[in-house]
Amino acid sequence: MAVTIADVAKRACVSRSTVSYVLSGARSISPETRDRVEQAIAELGFRPHAGARSIRSRRNGVIAMALPMVYGPHNQVQMPYVWASLTAAQDLGLKLLVLTDDDGAAAIRDTVVGSQVDGVMLMEVQRDDPRVALLSSLKCPAVLVGTPDDSAQLPYIDFDAAMAGRLCAEHLLELGHRAVGYIGQPPSTFRQDLAYAIHARDGALAALRTGRARTAWTACDGQAADVARAVDDLLDEVPGLSALIVYNERALPLVLDRLRALRLRVPQDISVVAVCPDDEAEQLPVPVSAVSLPVEELARTAVRLLAGQLYGESVPSATILAPTLKVRESSAPTTVGSPGSS
DSSP, X not given: OOOOHHHHHHHHTSOHHHHHHHHHOOSOOOHHHHHHHHHHHHHHTOOOOGGGGGHHHHOOSEEEEEOOOOOSTTHHHHHHHHHHHHHHHHHTTOEEEEEOOSSHHHHHHHHHHTTOOSEEEEOSOBTTOHHHHHHHHHTOOEEEESOOSOOTTOOXXXXXXXXXXXXXXHHHHHTTOOEEEEEOSOHHHHHTTBHHHHHHHHHHHHHHXXXXXXXXXXXXXXXXXXXXXXXXXXXXXXXXOOEEEEOOTTTHHHHHHHHHHTTOOTTTXXXXXXXXXXXXXXXXXXXXXXXXXXXXHHXXXXXXXXXXXXXXOOOOSEEEEOOOEEOOOSSOOSOOOOOOOO
16 A cells, blocks of 8 residues: 555654645755654655655645535535545645535636635536636646546546446346336436436336336435435336435435335335445444445545646546445345336
């Protein structure tokens, strides 16, 4: 494992920011502290990126995360990305500025043109995202966290949401299900045309239709009443519904509550497969197979890709994290839907 700034800081008994200042020259450091840090660097064999040593003359060591904040209960879904990005930036001797303005394009333009940041991580990427063209025109180091229809030759990283949807669908088809519903992200996510939600839904529905399963989908805001509405609507719309795919972290436990209220046992009466972080799947009251969302890996890799650009390294144009399905059901349902057309 590569030695990080955090390792150097621990060996030298200083903070990570102090190590960063020694490397960048951004602040005056006492000779004694500098010597201790340099000794730790030598002992550990720490090799800072070449560009890190030139920040003194060319950069300010700040990167921006452009993240349109979700207001309300779904805000909690974004926080793991922010925290993982923050710690990854600190490990690389960088500071993280979060741009949460509703007018994301103006905030990006102001910070880049004003030389407040060295690079930008673009979050919540839409399929046709005007911020992508803006970043390209600004000639600013950037990484897109998501897959737009046109990346404007900017590097991007993403979780393969379409494959995640397909894995969920194929798992249910292998169990014999031929009547499957899909509960997706809140309606606002689809109105904004956010790529990950569209790709996951389309991947799942395409696989189900290829498998000649009856299917329907609905968006869901994650509130108890709307979750109940979503489950009930799918039961009415898909005759013989025997399985659900849920890609909505806030709604998932409430979906299980609704099924329990309807006296539908999971998985004996109905299967549920989800796309969610592993720790959330483990906390559910019944075993639910799930495609893991690699939240921390996605955020940390995005920061490393951006830092690589700042430091003059060549980075890949596309980095796609492959999904994996963890099967947790103890058994398949006793009855499943009969084959039919979608």
